[in-house]
Amino acid sequence: xxxxxxxxxxxxLASETPAQAAANxxxxxxxxxxxxxxxxxxxxxxxxxxxxxxxxxxxxxxxxRGLGAADFRQRAALGLPFLIDGVVGRWPxxxxxxxxxxxxxxxxxxxxxxxxxxxxxxxxxRAMQDMTMAEYLDLxxxxxxxxxxLGNLELRELNRMCHWPTWFxxxxxxxxxxxxxxxLTPMHCDYDDNIFxxxxxxxxxxxxxxxxxxxxxxxxxxxxxFGSPFDPEAPDYDCYPLARQATLIEVLVQPGDMLYVPAGWxxxxxxxxxxxxxxxxxxxxPLALAEE
Numbered sequence: 001x002x003x004x005x006x007x008x009x010x011x012x013l014a015s016e017t018p019a020q021a022a023a024n025x026x027x028x029x030x031x032x033x034x035x036x037x038x039x040x041x042x043x044x045x046x047x048x049x050x051x052x053x054x055x056x057x058x059x060x061x062x063x064x065r066g067l068g069a070a071d072f073r074q075r076a077a078l079g080l081p082f083l084i085d086g087v088v089g090r091w092p093x094x095x096x097x098x099x100x101x102x103x104x105x106x107x108x109x110x111x112x113x114x115x116x117x118x119x120x121x122x123x124x125x126r127a128m129q130d131m132t133m134a135e136y137l138d139l140x141x142x143x144x145x146x147x148x149x150l151g152n153l154e155l156r157e158l159n160r161m162c163h164w165p166t167w168f169x170x171x172x173x174x175x176x177x178x179x180x181x182x183x184l185t186p187m188h189c190d191y192d193d194n195i196f197x198x199x200x201x202x203x204x205x206x207x208x209x210x211x212x213x214x215x216x217x218x219x220x221x222x223x224x225x226f227g228s229p230f231d232p233e234a235p236d237y238d239c240y241p242l243a244r245q246a247t248l249i250e251v252l253v254q255p256g257d258m259l260y261v262p263a264g265w266x267x268x269x270x271x272x273x274x275x276x277x278x279x280x281x282x283x284x285x286p287l288a289l290a291e292e
């Protein structure tokens with residue numbers, strides 16, 4: 001028997017009653033649905049997983065080049081991930097080195113993930129610390145073990161040096177991910193289409209299709225975000241025996257690579273060297289579900 005997803009109870013703030021927490025959760029889901037032009041986030045999630053069941057199995061992520069908007073959308077509509085050449089390498093930011101962060105942007109305010117941010121990745125009380133970019137770089141250099149991580153931040157000073165393609169009708173703001181080798185975002189999925197740009201450094205990414213949530217012991221963090229405790233880099237099949245049935249696809253992203261991650265695809269991301277990455281999530285009906 002397949003193990004069902006666990007749904008976390010609505011997060012209850014100190015000032016909220018359980019009824020208020022449930023009402024606020026419902027309101028957030030309704031706003032999410034409105035922004036994306038769907039009637040129900042739950043129905044969208046289920047449609048993504050049902051569509052994924054008909055996808056061909058893949059063992060590698062293909063690489064393409066020279067995509068215009070129409071070509072990108074046509075390929076993305078297939079519902080499979082792919083790498084794109086020839087975009088990120090032309091960005092002004094790609095021509096710089098990591099020294100830029102300290103020399104030109106050391107004053108920039110950032111919020112770092114500190115402590116055990118892997119096992120608390122989807123908890124509301126994950127430890128965070130405010131500092132400047134220069135202070136972060138100093139902290140990362142002297143930290144032993146799991147290094148602190150700048151993740152999912154809007155860094156507008158850096159985004160001015162990035163030229164994002166207009167492949168989607170509507171997109172969220174660029175988010176940045178900065179950290180030395182060893183920083184990790186554990187296995188999770190977002191229910192928005194995602195384009196991920198590797199600007200500096202190298203990362204290892206593991207991907208799994210949406211319907212393999214049945215094997216990944218997933219839990220809901222929000223209507224648009226589900227996390228998994230399974231680590232494909234150190235698989236514990238005693239604790240997570242169903243994970244043996246999950247299809248896991250490994251891809252190494254290099255400087256200049258852009259990766260399309262379709263909505264609902266699970267992914268885990270580890271920096272192999274000091275890395276700067278950026279991504280943007282679409283804000284619309286996932287292309288795998290869009291009608292021509």
